[in-house]
Amino acid sequence: MTQPNDMLLNLAGVCKHFGGLAALSGVSLHIKRGEIYGLIGPNGAGKTTLFNVITGLYQLDEGTFNFDGSDYACCKPHVLAQAGIARTFQNIRLFANMSALENVMVGRHLRTRSGIWGALTRNRAARVEEQAIEERAHELLRYVGIHRPSNTLAKNLSYGEQRRLEIARALATEPKLLALDEPAAGMNATETESLKELMKKIRASGITVLLIEHDVKLIMGLCDRVAVLDYGKKIAEGVPEQVRNDAAVIAAYLGTDSPRPHAGEGQGVRVSE
Amino acid sequence: MKLHRPANRHLLLALALLVLPFVIDALFGHGWVRIADFALLYIMLALGLNIVVGYAGLLDLGYIAFFAVGAYTYALLGSPQFGLHWPMYVVLPLGALFACFFGVLLGAPTLRLRGDYLAIVTLGFGEIIRIFMNNLNAPVNITNGPQGISSIDPLHVGTFSFAGQHELFGIGFSSVHQHYYLFLAFTLLVAFVSLRLQHSRIGRAWMAIREDEVAANAMGINTRNIKLLAFAMGATFGGISGGLFAGFQGFVSPESFSLMESIMVLCMVVLGGMGNITGVVLGGVLLVVLPEVFRHGAGPLQQALFGKIVVDPESLRMLMFGLALILVMLWRPAGLWPSTQRRRELMPDESVAQQEQDTVYDSAK
Ligand SMILES: Nc1ncnc2c1ncn2[C@@H]1O[C@H](COP(=O)(O)OP(=O)(O)OP(=O)(O)O)[C@@H](O)[C@H]1O
Ligand SMILES: [Mg+2]
Numbered sequence: 158m159t160q161p162n163d164m165l166l167n168l169a170g171v172c173k174h175f176g177g178l179a180a181l182s183g184v185s186l187h188i189k190r191g192e193i194y195g196l197i198g199p200n201g202a203g204k205t206t207l208f209n210v211i212t213g214l215y216q217l218d219e220g221t222f223n224f225d226g227s228d229y230a231c232c233k234p235h236v237l238a239q240a241g242i243a244r245t246f247q248n249i250r251l252f253a254n255m256s257a258l259e260n261v262m263v264g265r266h267l268r269t270r271s272g273i274w275g276a277l278t279r280n281r282a283a284r285v286e287e288q289a290i291e292e293r294a295h296e297l298l299r300y301v302g303i304h305r306p307s308n309t310l311a312k313n314l315s316y317g318e319q320r321r322l323e324i325a326r327a328l329a330t331e332p333k334l335l336a337l338d339e340p341a342a343g344m345n346a347t348e349t350e351s352l353k354e355l356m357k358k359i360r361a362s363g364i365t366v367l368l369i370e371h372d373v374k375l376i377m378g379l380c381d382r383v384a385v386l387d388y389g390k391k392i393a394e395g396v397p398e399q400v401r402n403d404a405a406v407i408a409a410y411l412g413t414d415s416p417r418p419h420a421g422e423g424q425g426v427r428v429s430e
Numbered sequence: 431m432k433l434h435r436p437a438n439r440h441l442l443l444a445l446a447l448l449v450l451p452f453v454i455d456a457l458f459g460h461g462w463v464r465i466a467d468f469a470l471l472y473i474m475l476a477l478g479l480n481i482v483v484g485y486a487g488l489l490d491l492g493y494i495a496f497f498a499v500g501a502y503t504y505a506l507l508g509s510p511q512f513g514l515h516w517p518m519y520v521v522l523p524l525g526a527l528f529a530c531f532f533g534v535l536l537g538a539p540t541l542r543l544r545g546d547y548l549a550i551v552t553l554g555f556g557e558i559i560r561i562f563m564n565n566l567n568a569p570v571n572i573t574n575g576p577q578g579i580s581s582i583d584p585l586h587v588g589t590f591s592f593a594g595q596h597e598l599f600g601i602g603f604s605s606v607h608q609h610y611y612l613f614l615a616f617t618l619l620v621a622f623v624s625l626r627l628q629h630s631r632i633g634r635a636w637m638a639i640r641e642d643e644v645a646a647n648a649m650g651i652n653t654r655n656i657k658l659l660a661f662a663m664g665a666t667f668g669g670i671s672g673g674l675f676a677g678f679q680g681f682v683s684p685e686s687f688s689l690m691e692s693i694m695v696l697c698m699v700v701l702g703g704m705g706n707i708t709g710v711v712l713g714g715v716l717l718v719v720l721p722e723v724f725r726h727g728a729g730p731l732q733q734a735l736f737g738k739i740v741v742d743p744e745s746l747r748m749l750m751f752g753l754a755l756i757l758v759m760l761w762r763p764a765g766l767w768p769s770t771q772r773r774r775e776l777m778p779d780e781s782v783a784q785q786e787q788d789t790v791y792d793s794a795k
Pocket of ligand 1 (some may be wrong): 207
């Protein structure tokens with residue numbers, strides 16, 4: 158099936174349990190190519206779990222997971238990276254004792270191929286490839302706005318730079334879908350603003366972005382569509398304006414006494430059960 | 431002559447390595463050249479383990495098992511044990527291959543394990559191999575059990591035996607000298623391979639796994655294959671070293687492959703500087719040479735000082751060994767000669783202080 162499909166990621170009825178806890182129950186998501194898709198929800202709603210499922214760190218218990226036209230349920234993380242899903246982590250997971258440059262170079266691993274023989278003989282192909290890896294890594298560092306000496310250790314970068322380095326490393330894998338788990342967490346206003354510009358730039362370059370964020374202002378100003386998770390269920394989905402005024406969403410965030418309805422259906426707001 | 435030019439420095443180093451056995455011979459005697467030979471074997475082992483522990487960060491406490499596999503392969507195929515006397519250039523690679531195979535065999539089931547758990551399983555593996563060697567003398571006698579295998583063929587190529595006396599340009603080369611050059615060649619080869627791998631796509635993948643396996647996997651590194659590769663490479667080097675050991679020694683028995691040996695090799699890696707080839711070489715040299723110095727020096731020294739032997743030199747050796755380890759770990763936690771990376775890792779960086787200032791400044795604004 159090679160017909161162009163404007164849906165990049167299709168999740169349907171995804172369930173993930175941890176013992177008795179249903180971290181995800183019947184979540185369906187459909188992400189279009191080229192959009193910035195926001196994923197919000199209170200703490201413990203299952204947002205990161207969903208990321209872990211679509212990047213292969215967790216295997217889903219039920220449901221279907223279709224990416225770019227192929228089925229990827231229960232694949233290993235490196236297979237999904239190969240398929241074109243790259244991510245950042247909520248609690249930064251850089252290679253702390255490698256340089257900023259090396260971190261990004263590792264991201265090039267799956268798009269390059271020189272092996273032991275190339276390493277030992279340093280033949281032409283290996284040298285050319287190595288140089289290309291390094292150049293691309295420098296390029297990406299500049300692209301995300303890290304202007305430190307490239308041999309600075311990752312752990313010696315500032316918090317905001319570390320978040321951006323994670324993005325650079327993810328971009329190095331040439332993803333179709335870039336999944337960012339709270340990239341603005343802990344950033345100040347100026348840093349958040351430049352991050353927003355970066356995300357726009359990434360989208361403009363043709364990469365679809367899936368974004369978990371607590372900063373409502375950022376979400377509202379940036380995302381084309383937003384889904385809201387609460388207790389492992391998708392309680393609302395739609396353009397930011399609709400979602401903001403959705404009764405179920407307000408209830409989830411403010412914890413009103415009104416029975417939490419799986420309602421709140423307006424046009425464009427889907428409800429999953 | 432400019433000594434700091436790398437080419438000149440390398441030339442000088444090569445020259446020094448070439449004349450070293452003769453200098454040692456002249457200064458300290460024949461026995462010490464033999465010790466230098468052993469040092470080279472251990473350096474090879476340490477370099478192999480460095481790939482597993484230093485690069486990929488997989489703590490392997492049973493590494494000596496691969497040394498044993500290489501040694502026994504050589505011993506079984508080149509001795510009267512089965513009446514096989516295969517040539518060295520067949521048996522050595524075969525030993526390396528077997529060791530590599532066992533490396534993968536050990537690696538495969540332990541892929542999901544990390545840290546302490548991996549250490550314990552590898553430790554068990556090392557013991558299993560040793561116990562196998564110890565007990566494979568019944569019902570069919572393969573390894574000769576605890577007696578070990580003796581009269582192993584010397585290392586030889588065609589009719590040239592490294593154990594015989596030879597003369598070149600009027601200079602006499604005895605067995606230990608010739609083995610020195612042979613082992614040196616292999617050590618340089620192993621060091622070269624390590625160095626090239628370190629600065630390559632594969633080396634980076636190993637280090638990424640060492641730093642954060644989950645992130646490495648999520649970035650598209652097939653952690654299973656890359657970890658197996660580390661085990662296989664490390665084991666191969668161990669196997670080569672083992673084969674050379676068997677041919678040099680002429681005798682192998684399970685005793686030579688105890689847990690203590692694994693720990694010794696690990697100490698060389700850690701003490702010298704994990705991940706750094708120069709450091710690992712230094713660690714290997716020190717841990718082979720210093721105990722020998724004690725063995726030969728402690729007795730006479732005590733005689734001279736107290737008129738009698740107060741502490742048995744052998745136990746003193748272990749005591750000093752332990753003491754040295756503690757001191758190094760206290761004062762140079764990254765090893766005597768750490769890789770620049772590890773050094774940066776364990777030292778405060780002025781950029782961090784600068785950064786802290788920046789943050790303070792930012793929040794004051
Ligand atoms: N590996 C795990 N084992 C057990 N429970 C888990 C595991 N991972 C997540 N959970 C649980 O699943 C639920 C959802 O967690 P998740 O991290 O996905 O929330 P989140 O929406 O990302 O929250 P936050 O906004 O705090 O990051 C939580 O109750 C969490 O404790
Ligand atoms: Mg989370």
